[in-house]
Amino acid sequence: MVNLTERIKELMDKKKWTxxxxxxxxxxxxxxxYDWFKIGATPSLGNVVRICDAMGISLEQFFCGATSYQLSVEEKEVLDQWFALSDLEKAEIMHLIETFRIIKNNA
Structure with a gap:
């Protein structure tokens, strides 16, 4: 499990931020x-998000490190659209993708 304050300190050090x-x-x-570092208070998820935004990283990068995959603009758009779909619509999309795989493998 990621120690939030240690990870924040690591990122601050990389940016040379006080x-x-x-x-x-x-x-x-x-x-x-200061409370996070001095008395062991825990940053809220909202504050972690604010830190990620300020540092130009995703939550995934915060929790998984620098080796995590960076989504392209197109991939982010697809994911945004995906999350707006109903379960039935998602199932249909997955069926369509599987159909494309079959066609590609038989070509």
Missing amino acids: CYELSAQTGISTNAI
């Missing part, structure tokens, strides 16, 4: 940031 800089970039109070 707690003050992280606060300025995210809008999270410096007191909250």
Whole structure:
């Protein structure tokens, strides 16, 4: 399991950011940031998202590291559309993809 404060510190070190800089970039109070490191308070998921946005990384990269896959703009668009579909529509899309695989393998 990822230790949130250790991961935040690791990312801050890579950016050469102080707690003050992280606060300025995210809008999270410096007191909250100091509490994470000094008294072991746990950052909320909302604050982790703000940190990711400020650092230009995804939540996946935050939790999995730099080796995670970067989605292209087209892939992000497909995923956005996918999440808006009903279960029936998703099943139909998966059936269509399987049909394309069969056609491709028989060609």
